[in-house]
Amino acid sequence: MFILDSLLIGGLRFVLDKVAAAAEAEAQDDSALRDQLLEAQMRLELGEISEDEFAAIERDILAAIREIRRPNQGVLTMSPKDKITGVEIETFDSDRET
Amino acid sequence: MPRAASPRKGRRPRPGSASLKGGAKKSPARSAKSAPAKANSSMRGAAVKPAARGRSAAGRRIPENDRIVQGRRTTAATEPIVSPSRGKYVYCIIDSGDPLRFGQIGIGADPSDVYTVHYKNLAAVVSDAPLEVLDSTRENVLAHERVNETVMREHTVIPMSFGTIFKTREDIVELLRSAAEAFGDVLNKMQNKLEFGLKVLWDRDQAIREVEHEDEDISRLKKEISGQKGPTYFARMQYGRLIDSALQSRSERYVADILDQLRDVSVASRVNKPIGDKMIMNAAFLIARDQETAFDAKVKSIASRFDKLTFKYTGPWPPYNFVNIRLKLERA
Numbered sequence: 001m002f003i004l005d006s007l008l009i010g011g012l013r014f015v016l017d018k019v020a021a022a023a024e025a026e027a028q029d030d031s032a033l034r035d036q037l038l039e040a041q042m043r044l045e046l047g048e049i050s051e052d053e054f055a056a057i058e059r060d061i062l063a064a065i066r067e068i069r070r071p072n073q074g075v076l077t078m079s080p081k082d083k084i085t086g087v088e089i090e091t092f093d094s095d096r097e098t
Numbered sequence: 099m100p101r102a103a104s105p106r107k108g109r110r111p112r113p114g115s116a117s118l119k120g121g122a123k124k125s126p127a128r129s130a131k132s133a134p135a136k137a138n139s140s141m142r143g144a145a146v147k148p149a150a151r152g153r154s155a156a157g158r159r160i161p162e163n164d165r166i167v168q169g170r171r172t173t174a175a176t177e178p179i180v181s182p183s184r185g186k187y188v189y190c191i192i193d194s195g196d197p198l199r200f201g202q203i204g205i206g207a208d209p210s211d212v213y214t215v216h217y218k219n220l221a222a223v224v225s226d227a228p229l230e231v232l233d234s235t236r237e238n239v240l241a242h243e244r245v246n247e248t249v250m251r252e253h254t255v256i257p258m259s260f261g262t263i264f265k266t267r268e269d270i271v272e273l274l275r276s277a278a279e280a281f282g283d284v285l286n287k288m289q290n291k292l293e294f295g296l297k298v299l300w301d302r303d304q305a306i307r308e309v310e311h312e313d314e315d316i317s318r319l320k321k322e323i324s325g326q327k328g329p330t331y332f333a334r335m336q337y338g339r340l341i342d343s344a345l346q347s348r349s350e351r352y353v354a355d356i357l358d359q360l361r362d363v364s365v366a367s368r369v370n371k372p373i374g375d376k377m378i379m380n381a382a383f384l385i386a387r388d389q390e391t392a393f394d395a396k397v398k399s400i401a402s403r404f405d406k407l408t409f410k411y412t413g414p415w416p417p418y419n420f421v422n423i424r425l426k427l428e429r430a
Contacts, residue, residue, distance in 0.1 A: 012425070037374045054236075066233070077296075082272075084426065087423065087425055089422070091287055
């Protein structure tokens with residue numbers, strides 16, 4: 001099945017120190033919309049909706065997500081004056097729960 | 099009857115994806131993977147050697163004070179010469195000292211060249227892209243994925259989250275430089291490991307019929323409700339509650355059973371939130387390359403045993419679910 005859900009979870013991400021707290025709180029806001037997008041995606045994969053129907057749903061949901069987009073989401077720049085002050089790494093040793 | 103999941107409708111069907119219904123065969127296409135480029139890992143040792151001491155005597159030494167005051171680093175000394183509207187989209191980080199090109203498969207309406215930006219033996223795989231926020235449309239996400247899929251044929255990758263764009267090449271070099279050690283460790287750890295996805299769906303209506311049949315309390319209550327002219331509100335409520343909890347424990351049993359059987363053939367697993375009300379399991383597995391065949395066989399045997407469930411088995415993917423790096427960045 002499609003990977004969108006995984007892409008939104010993992011990999012390498014940036015947390016800008018000064019806005020981290022606000023961003024975390026606001027991130028909650030679009031999670032319901034992202035769930036809806038995933039579900040539409042799944043229904044497309046299962047043949048329950050057509051490409052056109054999916055496109056319409058996707059357009060609406062993305063428009064709504066754009067409305068509440070976090071201010072620090074966007075183009076990243078790292079000047080030599082910026083500092084990476086922390087690196088948090090989780091790999092499989094720490095997340096084997098099942 | 100449970101409906102079989104239809105084949106992928108995506109524009110770019112992934113050869114590795116497959117729906118398994120009962121004992122159905124999964125496409126063997128994805129086993130045709132090339133081995134990882136082992137040569138790369140042996141080069142990392144050289145990269146971490148301290149820089150030659152003699153270099154500071156070369157006449158262009160930066161005065162000690164300047165370095166402290168400005169905090170500038172020699173690796174980023176050149177000013178970026180790019181048009182203001184173009185940035186660099188980053189797909190993943192790999193171990194490679196040599197510049198690489200992956201063809202015109204970049205993200206965006208007009209697919210651009212995918213190439214590498216280096217710091218020592220670390221390389222970021224990038225393409226030029228407009229400096230704007232990218233929507234996570236299916237098409238864009240597939241483009242991101244297509245690049246990572248291509249790169250991982252030959253390299254161990256640390257995938258970037260979707261939508262990461264840097265302004266300049268120097269920004270990326272700076273990123274690689276500042277977290278070089280962490281990237282090196284993670285790349286080592288992920289060597290020869292692949293991620294596979296396994297989603298399991300059921301036919302909820304059929305599951306309800308089964309629990310109605312098997313559970314005496316539910317069965318009795320159902321007769322009560324259907325026997326009455328005006329079924330009581332409370333009987334209905336109770337019936338609903340019993341159904342929900344019976345379905346819940348039934349799906350948990352399935353999931354526990356499936357995970358249990360795959361434990362021995364995987365390095366790690368991660369269970370994500372199911373999507374929609376038909377999905378009972380949404381899991382990712384990290385598999386060692388030499389266990390891939392065993393894992394594959396196990397998934398097929400499970401799928402044939404649970405013939406009422408629909409299995410969606412995909413991969414190999416970069417380890418999205420097993421690498422999570424958060425970099426805290428402080429602006430000057």
